[in-house]
Amino acid sequence: MFKLLRNQKVRNALLQALYVGALGALVIAGTLIARQNLAAQGITSGFDFLFKSTGWDLGFSLLPASANDPYWWYFIIGILNTLFLGSFGLALATLVGMIVGLAQTSANDLAKLLGRTYVDVFRNIPLILQVFFWYALITHLPPPRSAHEGWGMLLTSRGLYLPAPNVGGLALLAASLAVVAAIVLPIWLGRTSLLSRPLGQRFSVQLAAVAAALVCAVLFLFAGRLPDSPLLDLPSLQGLNLRGGLRIPPEFSALVVAIAIYGGSYIGEIVRGGFKAVGKGQVEAASSLGLTPWQVFTLVRLPLALRAMLPILANQYVWLMKATTMGIAVGFTDFFMITALTINHSGQTLEAIGILMAGFLAINLSLAALFNRINKAIALKGNQLRG
Amino acid sequence: MTVPTTQEIAVRVEGMSKYYGTFHALRDINLTVARGEKIVVCGPSGSGKSTMIRCINRLEEHNAGSIMVLGTELNDDVGNIDEIRREVGMVFQHFNLFPHMTVLENCVLAPMLVRKMPRAEAEATARRYLEKVRIPEQASKYPGQLSGGQQQRVAIARSLCMQPQIMLFDEPTSALDPEMISEVLDVMVTLASEGMTMICVTHEMGFARRVADRVIFMDAGEIVEEAPPEIFFTSAKSERTQLFLSQVLGH
Amino acid sequence: MEMVVVAPPASGKLEDLKRRFFATPRQAVISLLSLSVIVFLVWKLLNWAVFSAVFDASGGPDACHAASGACWSVIAARWRIIFFGLYPYEEQWRSALACVTVVAMTVLSCIPAFWTGRRIALVWGVGAAVFYVLMKGGLLGLGFVGEEMWGGLALTLFIFVTTCLVGFPLAICLALLRRSELPWISRTTGLIIDGVRSLPLISILFTFAIVLPFALPQWLQGDKLYRVILGSALFFSAYQAEIVRGGMQGVPRGQEEAAMALGLSYWHRISRILLPQAMRNALPATINQFVISFKETSLVIIVGFFEILASGNAAYGTGEWRFAYVEVYAFIAMIYFVFVFSLSRYGAFLERRMSVGER
Ligand SMILES: Nc1ncnc2c1ncn2[C@@H]1O[C@H](COP(=O)(O)OP(=O)(O)OP(=O)(O)O)[C@@H](O)[C@H]1O
Ligand SMILES: [Mg+2]
Numbered sequence: 001m002f003k004l005l006r007n008q009k010v011r012n013a014l015l016q017a018l019y020v021g022a023l024g025a026l027v028i029a030g031t032l033i034a035r036q037n038l039a040a041q042g043i044t045s046g047f048d049f050l051f052k053s054t055g056w057d058l059g060f061s062l063l064p065a066s067a068n069d070p071y072w073w074y075f076i077i078g079i080l081n082t083l084f085l086g087s088f089g090l091a092l093a094t095l096v097g098m099i100v101g102l103a104q105t106s107a108n109d110l111a112k113l114l115g116r117t118y119v120d121v122f123r124n125i126p127l128i129l130q131v132f133f134w135y136a137l138i139t140h141l142p143p144p145r146s147a148h149e150g151w152g153m154l155l156t157s158r159g160l161y162l163p164a165p166n167v168g169g170l171a172l173l174a175a176s177l178a179v180v181a182a183i184v185l186p187i188w189l190g191r192t193s194l195l196s197r198p199l200g201q202r203f204s205v206q207l208a209a210v211a212a213a214l215v216c217a218v219l220f221l222f223a224g225r226l227p228d229s230p231l232l233d234l235p236s237l238q239g240l241n242l243r244g245g246l247r248i249p250p251e252f253s254a255l256v257v258a259i260a261i262y263g264g265s266y267i268g269e270i271v272r273g274g275f276k277a278v279g280k281g282q283v284e285a286a287s288s289l290g291l292t293p294w295q296v297f298t299l300v301r302l303p304l305a306l307r308a309m310l311p312i313l314a315n316q317y318v319w320l321m322k323a324t325t326m327g328i329a330v331g332f333t334d335f336f337m338i339t340a341l342t343i344n345h346s347g348q349t350l351e352a353i354g355i356l357m358a359g360f361l362a363i364n365l366s367l368a369a370l371f372n373r374i375n376k377a378i379a380l381k382g383n384q385l386r387g
Numbered sequence: 388m389t390v391p392t393t394q395e396i397a398v399r400v401e402g403m404s405k406y407y408g409t410f411h412a413l414r415d416i417n418l419t420v421a422r423g424e425k426i427v428v429c430g431p432s433g434s435g436k437s438t439m440i441r442c443i444n445r446l447e448e449h450n451a452g453s454i455m456v457l458g459t460e461l462n463d464d465v466g467n468i469d470e471i472r473r474e475v476g477m478v479f480q481h482f483n484l485f486p487h488m489t490v491l492e493n494c495v496l497a498p499m500l501v502r503k504m505p506r507a508e509a510e511a512t513a514r515r516y517l518e519k520v521r522i523p524e525q526a527s528k529y530p531g532q533l534s535g536g537q538q539q540r541v542a543i544a545r546s547l548c549m550q551p552q553i554m555l556f557d558e559p560t561s562a563l564d565p566e567m568i569s570e571v572l573d574v575m576v577t578l579a580s581e582g583m584t585m586i587c588v589t590h591e592m593g594f595a596r597r598v599a600d601r602v603i604f605m606d607a608g609e610i611v612e613e614a615p616p617e618i619f620f621t622s623a624k625s626e627r628t629q630l631f632l633s634q635v636l637g638h
Numbered sequence: 639m640e641m642v643v644v645a646p647p648a649s650g651k652l653e654d655l656k657r658r659f660f661a662t663p664r665q666a667v668i669s670l671l672s673l674s675v676i677v678f679l680v681w682k683l684l685n686w687a688v689f690s691a692v693f694d695a696s697g698g699p700d701a702c703h704a705a706s707g708a709c710w711s712v713i714a715a716r717w718r719i720i721f722f723g724l725y726p727y728e729e730q731w732r733s734a735l736a737c738v739t740v741v742a743m744t745v746l747s748c749i750p751a752f753w754t755g756r757r758i759a760l761v762w763g764v765g766a767a768v769f770y771v772l773m774k775g776g777l778l779g780l781g782f783v784g785e786e787m788w789g790g791l792a793l794t795l796f797i798f799v800t801t802c803l804v805g806f807p808l809a810i811c812l813a814l815l816r817r818s819e820l821p822w823i824s825r826t827t828g829l830i831i832d833g834v835r836s837l838p839l840i841s842i843l844f845t846f847a848i849v850l851p852f853a854l855p856q857w858l859q860g861d862k863l864y865r866v867i868l869g870s871a872l873f874f875s876a877y878q879a880e881i882v883r884g885g886m887q888g889v890p891r892g893q894e895e896a897a898m899a900l901g902l903s904y905w906h907r908i909s910r911i912l913l914p915q916a917m918r919n920a921l922p923a924t925i926n927q928f929v930i931s932f933k934e935t936s937l938v939i940i941v942g943f944f945e946i947l948a949s950g951n952a953a954y955g956t957g958e959w960r961f962a963y964v965e966v967y968a969f970i971a972m973i974y975f976v977f978v979f980s981l982s983r984y985g986a987f988l989e990r991r992m993s994v995g996e997r
Contacts, residue, residue: 008463016822019815023826030853037852103672108665109658110672124978125971126933128940129947133971136963322838329940336841349849356841357833364836446895472901483896487914496910497900542896549900 034350043347050075056345058333060249071342078338079359085252085334086321089259093320096264101271115268122265128326130262135254135330144237152234154245160253161235164246171224175217182213251332255324263320270316274309275301307378314371318364335359396455397422397553397584398443403452405438405608412438414608416452420586422552425579427595427616428588430605431631436588439605440555443586444475457552473501476546480558482538484530490517490541491526494548502549509548516544520574536567540574547578554578556587592635596620604628687968699958712962713969716953720970723789723944729781733792736772739765740795748984755909766799785863789944791973797867797935797945802928805871809878814908816883834876840937842869847941866938874931881927885920886912922992925985929978936974946970 004010035045050072058065061077062084103115122130139157142148147156154161165172186206189195195202235245278301286300287293327334333341339356343349398420405413413435420426428436441447442454445461445468454461456471485493494513498504504512517523520540522533530538539559546554556575560568572594579585579598589595595602595616602619604612604627612619612628620636623629659669690707695714702709713720721737722730743765752758773792776782788796815827834842846869851859859865889912897907917924939948947970953959954966 003464006464006466008465008468010463011465012820016820019823020826023830033855034849034853106668108668108672110669110676114672114675120979121975124933124975124982126936126947126974128936129967129971129974132947132951133964133967136967140961140963325838325840326937326940328840336838336844339841340844343848349852353841353845353849357837360838360841361833361836444899446898469901469903472899475899477896477899479892479896479899481890481892483890483892485893485896485911485915487918497902500903500906500910501901546900555899 031350038347038349041347045348045350047351049346049348049351052346054342054345056341058338059331060252060333071346074338074342075335075355075359078333078335079363081327081333082321082324082335083363085255085259085324085327085332088256089263089324090317090320092256092260093263093267096260097267097271100264100268101275104268104272105275115272119265119268122261123269125262127258127262127323128329130258131254131326131329134257135250138250138254144241147237152232154235154237157250158247159250160248161245162248163232163234164244165221166226166233167221168224168226171220174224175220178213178217178220182210182217185209185213249332251327251330254330255327255332258326259320259323263316263323266316267313270309270312271305273312274305277308278304310371310375310378314368314375317371318367321363321367322360395421397424397457398586399453399455400439400443401453401455403439403442403449403454405435405442405447405449412608413442413449416610418603418610418613420553420584422584423582424584424600425598426586426601426603427599428586428603428605429590429592429595429631429635430611434605435608436605437557438608440477440557440586440588443553443555444472444477446477473549474551475553475555476549476551477555478539478542478546478557478559480562482530482535482542482562484538484542484545486530489527489529490522490533493530493541494545497545497549512550513544513548516547517541519547519577520544521570534567535563536570539563539567539571543571543574543578553584553586556585556589558588558590560589560591590635592620604631606631699962702962708965708968709962710965712954712959712965716959716966719790719953720946720949720966721790721792723793723949724787725789725792726781726783726787729775729783732772732775732780732783733788733790736769736792737795739769739772740799743799744981755913762799762803766803769796769799785861788863790949791946793943794935794945797863797870797938797943798932800867801870801874801931801935804867805874805878805931808871808875809882810913812875812879813882813886816879817886831876831879834873835880839870839873839934840940842873843937843941845869846872862941863943866941866943870931870935870938873934874927877930878924878927881920881923882916884923885916885918888919889915918992922985922989925981925988929982929985932978932981933974946973 005014038045051070053068053070054074055067057067058074058077060081062080063077065073065077100115100118103111104119106112106115138159141155141157144154144156144158147154147161149155152163167175186209189202189206189209195205233244233246235247236243282300282304283296286296291299324334325336328337328340331337336356339352342352346352396419398418400416400418403413403416404411416439418426418439428440430436438447442449443456443461449461457474459467459470461467461471484490485496488496491510491513494516495504495506495509498509498512499506514523514526517526520543522537522540522544525533525537525541530541533541539562543559559575560571563571568591572591575585575587575594576598585598587594587599599616601613602616603610604619604623604625606627611625612623614623619628620632623632660666686707688707690705691710692702692705692707693710693714694701695711698711699709702711718727718730722733725733743761746752746761746765747758752761771777772780773788773796774783774785812827812831816824816831818824818827843866846865847862850865850869893911893915894907897911902910936945936947938945939951944952950966950970954963959966
């Protein structure tokens with residue numbers, strides 16, 4: 001027996017069995033105890049609750065929702081809200097980060113100073129503090145009756161009111177697809193081998209495609225406009241309330257602004273790192289070929305820098321996506337808040353947590369897969385390059 | 388050749404085979420090394436020399452056959468492995484000194500931890516061996532501050548501090564600049580003359596001629612030739628050995 | 639330097655300026671734009687924070703309404719709640735002293751002389767013990783103050799320190815398990831690490847604070863504070879484990895082989911050879927991780943703790959100071975900034991020093 005324990009193979013097998021077994025036992029014991037505790041409170045385990053109506057209302061929702069709707073519908077709304085907030089936040093953060101990063105890599109010392117200061121200030125203040133700050137700022141705006149006005153918009157403590165197009169839902173969808181096409185088409189045209197024109201000489205084709213897509217978008221909007229109403233629905237004060245327009249609630253704007261500013265500081269650093277990784281030799285070689293500074297930037301520095309920063313950027317995006325859970329701090333009904341509310345109201349603790357984990361796993365994995373594809377597509381070919 | 392008795396056998400390898408996945412790296416290796424014997428192993432790159440001597444102190448696990456070291460069988464028994472590693476020292480091509488410790492700390496570490504030697508005694512031993520490899524004055528430096536040849540001599544001293552009965556050398560001089568090779572070889576020659584059992588993988592044929600009791604030629608995972616140096620270098624039996632020798636000695 | 643005094647031409651400074659900022663029309667535009675932004679921001683900020691600000695608390699909120707600048711009197715009136723939360727008034731010196739302990743501890747662990755496993759563990763172990771005794775009392779004639787009374791900066795620091803104290807060893811364990819040669823161990827650990835890393839910290843804190851009590855027998859539940867700290871430590875360790883593992887991958891394989899050949903046991907190989915080198919490799923990333931997790935302690939507000947952000951909300955949230963939220967948030971931001979910025983500067987300094995020191 002003792003001899004057996006001294007055997008390396010036996011030891012290894014024993015160790016592995018012990019480790020995995022102990023962890024498994026822990027999980028199983030936890031689940032069993034939890035089920036017992038929950039059953040004592042009259043909560044039956046299982047996913048049947050997903051089809052019961054919730055009985056509570058949502059603060060923010062992209063799709064119609066009422067207290068009669070079942071839980072599964074709320075979860076879908078939650079995921080959509082998270083993705084919606086995330087994509088807005090990420091897009092704005094990327095924009096801010098690009099500007100800050102470019103300022104930091106600029107040859108101009110004053111611009112550099114500005115970029116550096118921005119990064120140092122906003123990166124070193126916790127995101128949730130920034131969320132609270134912006135939320136407080138917006139909710140301390142004047143009430144609707146003395147709102148700030150401008151360009152058809154209203155800025156009040158109840159949110160930002162934007163002019164909304166009076167257009168049917170389907171037409172709006174078609175129009176937004178056309179706008180997306182206006183962005184994607186020229187990129188695709190620039191890379192495809194279907195055209196006989198050589199790469200780099202397709203500007204006119206790309207321009208035509210963009211124009212066509214945009215015209216389509218406008219046509220869709222006109223075709224789908226609601227009868228007997230102006231094209232734009234302007235928000236206005238009626239009595240003590242605001243009518244019309246598109247309301248962007250304070251929770252959402254506070255989160256988007258905070259994520260854009262905080263994320264921008266991180267992305268700014270990533271962009272700076274990306275440009276720093278581009279070898280001096282490449283830039284010198286390009287200039288010596290007679291390219292103008294703008295050409296050197298767009299044709300050499302930017303493409304190389306993008307490749308260098310993409311993997312880190314992907315991590316940052318995942319992080320920012322997870323940061324949308326801070327919505328619960330200001331009452332934005334994102335995926336996490338819906339989970340928390342579900343647990344509060346239905347008591348289906350284990351199931352709800354399971355759904356939450358699965359949801360975030362799915363979001364993370366798809367983001368990672370997306371970035372892997374992009375990365376593969378743009379990676380420099382071959383491995384014979386020297387720095 | 389006289390057949391050594393069990394008492395006198397340092398290493399006995401019988402029918403040993405080793406696979407990396409499906410790649411057959413060592414085939415049916417048979418080798419007996421008597422105490423005090425000096426073996427030089429040579430052969431073309433990738434022939435399995437390193438793999439073979441790394442099997443002797445279980446840096447690699449063999450898949451078939453048996454290995455006896457100093458009368459202890461090298462098998463899955465952890466106690467045996469520990470015992471054998473205590474008695475077998477090894478010197479690597481790339482020195483593998485611990486860069487975060489001074490030369491002296493490198494030398495006293497194992498005796499203190501493994502042999503439970505008190506620090507004073509361990510340091511005295513270490514200084515003695517550093518003297519022997521002719522760098523007593525470098526004791527308080529860090530490995531990164533020494534030349535390659537000095538580092539390799541420290542590595543030899545570090546192994547000797549464990550007072551092993553067998554020393555394994557895996558191409559100890561091939562990472563060194565030519566002018567540093569001889570200082571390391573000199574140390575090895577001294578060691579050999581003091582009766583240490585040594586198995587050296589090396590391409591230094593001069594060293595082989597001077598100290599080896601037997602030279603072993605390996606190719607494609609097999610021992611192809613095994614002979615005393617005077618025979619090995621003049622009348623090798625196999626063609627592959629002759630080809631190899633003409634390449635190594637040719638220029 | 640002073641020997642090569644060659645009197646610069648009279649216009650030297652001006653020339654230099656011109657070359658640096660006005661070399662091309664584009665540069666000139668960027669310079670002017672940046673300059674105006676800088677001047678505008680600095681002026682606005684100074685005007686708000688200093689020139690038109692009210693510092694004196696004696697005027698009360700009314701004095702602030704009259705002024706156009708910042709109302710720092712809210713800080714003067716409410717700093718105790720921000721720093722100490724609900725900690726009993728007469729005992730708040732203990733809370734302050736506890737905060738000083740943490741700062742001292744952090745400074746000590748930035749000194750290279752303390753960078754051995756034993757010393758750093760000693761500093762943090764003793765520091766945390768002193769902190770705990772000071773805060774909780776019931777010993778040495780100090781009155782007892784339960785955890786539910788802790789708050790403000792002291793609570794933030796407590797959560798941070800204990801998170802690191804529990805999370806760091808855990809991270810090393812996880813990293814070792816993940817690089818184990820035994821496939822089941824390394825795969826299971828990998829699953830745990832990746833699983834935790836893919837979840838948002840808030841959801842983990844929530845799970846530990848609110849869900850875990852269901853899954854634990856009564857006697858194991860413990861205080862909510864310690865469960866949350868455990869969750870935060872788990873999250874920290876999942877990230878830190880990957881950093882440590884990265885550091886381990888930077889240690890050449892030969893190091894461990896040499897240690898094996900010398901007959902060192904597994905634990906000696908890990909503790910004497912692998913970890914010291916791996917931690918050195920991982921140091922900059924580790925400091926970065928500390929910075930991040932310090933900022934993330936603020937998330938415990940969501941599971942209902944009265945840390946510095948929550949106490950800030952309370953400081954302006956009641957009655958008369960309602961309007962002074964900007965000042966309170968700015969003040970808390972400053973506190974975070976001081977901690978985080980100095981730590982991250984230190985990390986950058988180390989990184990530069992190490993990249994220079996490489997040979
Ligand atoms: N860890 C490993 N995994 C897979 N194959 C290996 C491994 N180590 C060695 N090999 C293979 O085993 C064979 C023998 O390798 P070994 O290192 O023993 O050669 P060698 O004779 O020492 O060569 P050299 O003179 O170049 O050091 C080689 O073909 C090598 O590719
Ligand atoms: Mg070899």
